[in-house]
Amino acid sequence: MWIYEKKLQYPVRVCRPNPRLAKEIITQYGGPDGELSASLRYLTQRYTMPTGQAIATLTDIGTEELAHMEIVAALVYQLVKDAPLHEIKEAGLSSYYADHDRALYFVNASGVPWTAAYIQSKGDPIADLHENMAAEEKARATYEWLINLSDDPDVTDVLKFLRQREVVHFQRFGETLMRVQDYLQCKKVY
Amino acid sequence: MIGPYKMRLARAYIPFQRYGQVWSPAEGLRRGTIFPELFSPYIPRDKGSCGTCQ
Numbered sequence: 001m002w003i004y005e006k007k008l009q010y011p012v013r014v015c016r017p018n019p020r021l022a023k024e025i026i027t028q029y030g031g032p033d034g035e036l037s038a039s040l041r042y043l044t045q046r047y048t049m050p051t052g053q054a055i056a057t058l059t060d061i062g063t064e065e066l067a068h069m070e071i072v073a074a075l076v077y078q079l080v081k082d083a084p085l086h087e088i089k090e091a092g093l094s095s096y097y098a099d100h101d102r103a104l105y106f107v108n109a110s111g112v113p114w115t116a117a118y119i120q121s122k123g124d125p126i127a128d129l130h131e132n133m134a135a136e137e138k139a140r141a142t143y144e145w146l147i148n149l150s151d152d153p154d155v156t157d158v159l160k161f162l163r164q165r166e167v168v169h170f171q172r173f174g175e176t177l178m179r180v181q182d183y184l185q186c187k188k189v190y
Numbered sequence: 191m192i193g194p195y196k197m198r199l200a201r202a203y204i205p206f207q208r209y210g211q212v213w214s215p216a217e218g219l220r221r222g223t224i225f226p227e228l229f230s231p232y233i234p235r236d237k238g239s240c241g242t243c244q
């Protein structure tokens with residue numbers, strides 16, 4: 001069960017349309033290393049985690065990633081909602097527009113739709129936690145490339161927040177991996 | 191050895207964070223973490239043609 005807070009985890013205030021930047025940032029909505037992938041990966045894998053601490057960590061981080069998905073959605077929408085059609089065309093978003101107008105859809109930066117094949121749920125907690133640590137690093141790297149692509153300081157500010165959260169998540173999954181490895185080692189020995 | 195751990199091959203080790211000094215909630219929101227030891231900002235690159243927007 002979830003409790004919904006009717007506000008974003010981090011505020012998004014974009015002053016001018018920028019469909020080019022929206023086209024790039026949307027990869028963190030529906031791309032392989034994006035927030036939908038992250039949240040669904042953790043919220044699905046948690047059932048086969050061996051300890052209460054690991055289950056709780058995947059639930060907490062999976063929930064926060066849903067909040068990040070909402071932040072990315074707000075960013076993308078604010079960047080396209082008032083963009084004139086000629087700017088959408090110039091930004092290479094006309095094929096997206098043909099299918100979705102300015103609505104949000106789960107695609108990567110090249111327009112490829114989201115697929116469950118982006119994520120794994122292996123039934124092996126060590127393998128899953130390694131995937132999650134790698135996922136955090138890939139998300140962090142994506143935010144860095146997006147920061148490099150951004151020419152809007154208000155957007156960059158939000159991207160920096162989201163990037164820093166990935167650094168914290170990596171540490172939490174690392175600590176969880178240590179605990180789970182020790183737990184499984186103890187079970188083997190005794 | 192890291193802390194109480196005898197290091198084994200073919201497994202990963204991550205140091206545990208210890209709870210210490212924290213920033214205020216407002217400062218933590220601005221930076222993305224309340225923990226100074228986890229704060230590691232990115233220095234943008236490839237900005238060449240647009241020096242004014244950083």
Ligand SMILES: [Fe+2]
Nearest residue numbers: 136165166169
């Ligand atoms: Fe994350």
